[in-house]
Amino acid sequence: MRLNSKVFAGSVAAVAALALTACAPGETTPTTTSSASNSSSAPPGITDVTVGVLTSQSGPLAGYGQQYLDGFKAGLDYATDGTNSVNGVSINVEYRDDAGDADTAVTAAKELIGSGVNILAGTVSSGVALALAEQADQNKVLYISGPAAADAITGVNHYTFRSGRQSAQDVATAGTFLNDIEGKTITVFAQDTAFGQGNAAAVDAILGAKGATVNSILVSEDVTEFTTFAQQVIDAKPDLVFVAWAGATSGAMWQALSQQGVLDQIPVVTGLGDSATFGAYGDASSKIKFLNYYFPGAPDNAVNTAMVDSITAAGGAPDLFSPDGFNAAIMIVHAIESGAGDVEAMISSLEGYTFDGPKGSITVRASDHAMIQDMYQVQLVANGDSYAPELLATASAADVAPPEMP
Structure with a gap:
């Protein structure tokens, strides 16, 4: 595993905000824990976990969706050292096209949840993300939204996280x-x-x-x-x-x-x-x-280099929303490493989680799941x-x- 984990213990100085849909912490002092995971092995009987990834593969936002998917695949490879497994648990991914439509996304999410999936990720549309957040809350599954930037996603419920920045x-x-x-x-x-x-x-x-x-x-x-x-x-x-x-x-x-x-x-x-x-x-x-x-070209760190090289080698082009997919994969691997499919354990492992992503150090704020990160x-x-x-x-x-x- 190439994951750097810290538990965020400082408070964050907040600024007031409302939602922004553009284009597109006082000082924090995280304290370091000894391990990225809460357990060293999967619970007995757990050999694989399936993740449902929903985003635009067609429709007007398909380009953004592709950026996210390219980043996600690169991130999963990076976070698992190319094995698609962690602590003896295989990570399977089912990809679904939400076409930028909330009804389509909800239908796909219900099908995935009905088949036993309890980790969902993705979407570039804020309207879709809020609809999926509602499904996560109703069905008590972990959801990590993608590039969707609406501020309303932050803190919307106990089960919803995000992997990118927000409009504020x-x-x-x-x-x-x-x-x-x-x-x-x-x-x-x-x-x-x-x-x-x-x-x-x-x-x-x-x-x-x-x-x-x-x-x-x-x-x-x-x-x-x-x-x-x-x-x-x-x-x-x-x-x-x-x-x-x-x-x-x-x-x-x-x-x-x-x-x-x-x-x-x-x-x-x-x-x-x-x-x-x-x-x-x-x-x-x-x-x-x-x-x-x-x-x-903005960040200068080994993780960004790894993401850029991986996406390029696969025939893609790293772009605006590539880190959102990459971050989501890192977060999912960490959650599975810690909770192996136990939703509450996975949520606990992500709250306050600090890791090195393509943009450098990022903290998942424990109180509302905001992604505290640099901008440019x-x-x-x-x-x-x-x-x-x-x-x-x-x-x-x-x-x-x-x-x-x-």
């Missing part, structure tokens, strides 16, 4: 582009949709709680000309602009902000998605400040006819910790 960590990372948030003005520039309104509310809750004055400019979804709105941003005279935008008008919006001088006059921050989006910003790329969850400040730089991310700084897990849920 995105917003908190945006705030790290200001040296001191107290007294600063932040303008949220977004579409007047549930997506945009949610972002505005999240920035107000998280960064407003740190002393910022937050206002918003919300633009109707059918607008295609953004010159007037770009001028409104300038007139607001903010210290930072947080952009939350999605869809076909993204290129025109960024072009307007660039042409009207917004990007030259005011720091503008947005979330950097997966590699398929790197070319979407055009000439504005070099002027935008990006918050980022992961890109392959990134810029896009021209690379021939395309753009590539370059790390500017690492935002520490302490500075971007999500609020502790009751």
